Amino acid sequence: MNTRSRPLSPHLSAYKFRITSTLSILHRMTGVALTVGTLLLVAWLIGAAGGPESYSAVTAFAGSIVGRVLVAGWIFAFFYHLCNGVRHLFWDAGRGFEIEQARASGWTVVVVSSVATLASLAAFYL
Amino acid sequence: MSLKSPLGKVLGLGSAKDGTDHWWSQRVSAVAMIPLTLWFAFSMLTMPDFGYFTVRSWMAAPLNAVLLLLLVGTLLYHSKLGTQVVVEDYVHGFKKVATLIILKFIYAALAVAAVFSILRVSLGAV
Numbered sequence: 001m002n003t004r005s006r007p008l009s010p011h012l013s014a015y016k017f018r019i020t021s022t023l024s025i026l027h028r029m030t031g032v033a034l035t036v037g038t039l040l041l042v043a044w045l046i047g048a049a050g051g052p053e054s055y056s057a058v059t060a061f062a063g064s065i066v067g068r069v070l071v072a073g074w075i076f077a078f079f080y081h082l083c084n085g086v087r088h089l090f091w092d093a094g095r096g097f098e099i100e101q102a103r104a105s106g107w108t109v110v111v112v113s114s115v116a117t118l119a120s121l122a123a124f125y126l
Numbered sequence: 127m128s129l130k131s132p133l134g135k136v137l138g139l140g141s142a143k144d145g146t147d148h149w150w151s152q153r154v155s156a157v158a159m160i161p162l163t164l165w166f167a168f169s170m171l172t173m174p175d176f177g178y179f180t181v182r183s184w185m186a187a188p189l190n191a192v193l194l195l196l197l198v199g200t201l202l203y204h205s206k207l208g209t210q211v212v213v214e215d216y217v218h219g220f221k222k223v224a225t226l227i228i229l230k231f232i233y234a235a236l237a238v239a240a241v242f243s244i245l246r247v248s249l250g251a252v
Contacts, residue, residue, distance in 0.1 A: 038202065042236050042239060045194075046240070082164075085160075086160070089156065
């Protein structure tokens with residue numbers, strides 16, 4: 001079936017910024033980011049099982065500038081995806097669907113995950 | 127009476143009898159990961175240092191090893207369900223099938239490597 005020449009519905013660029021849609025996209029993006037971060041977690045476990053040399057190869061990467069920026073990003077992605085995931089579970093239970101409630105819970109997720117990220121980074125690096 | 131169209135019947139379209147299984151599994155694994163990831167985050171924040179011996183003795187403690195195994199299994203399963211949906215949304219046709227199969231292989235390899243590493247450290251080889 002040829003569908004290529006059909007008109008497309010308006011896409012991302014056609015819509016105004018909305019906290020609800022932005023957070024929905026961010027949920028998927030942080031999910032994908034955390035999947036990539038899982039590679040470091042698994043590498044860390046393999047490194048620890050492999051011996052001091054393979055372990056220090058992993059920690060050398062995690063401790064580098066690039067590694068630290070990535071870890072900081074993954075910490076935020078983790079707290080965001082966790083908080084917004086709980087928000088999704090409330091929706092799945094049929095609660096919080098009113099637009100004002102969805103906006104309020106959205107901003108709550110932003111604040112809580114940001115504070116948790118900053119607190120974790122402070123505990124880690126200070 | 128079947129609600130399938132004759133074309134749908136011939137092409138094998140329609141319910142594969144797993145209904146809401148994917149959706150439900152993603153929610154159940156999400157709920158399981160709330161305590162597991164919070165335990166992991168707490169463990170990372172309270173780890174005295176990330177030296178080879180410190181991390182190995184942490185991994186080797188039976189409770190930590192069991193929780194790590196549960197975390198890695200649930201995490202990779204949840205991640206697999208999530209990336210599957212992302213691929214199904216953006217990749218089509220043969221490429222979709224190929225990507226999904228490759229992803230499945232990667233997840234299987236990551237899971238086995240992670241489980242093997244945790245057991246190797248906690249059961250005391252090397």
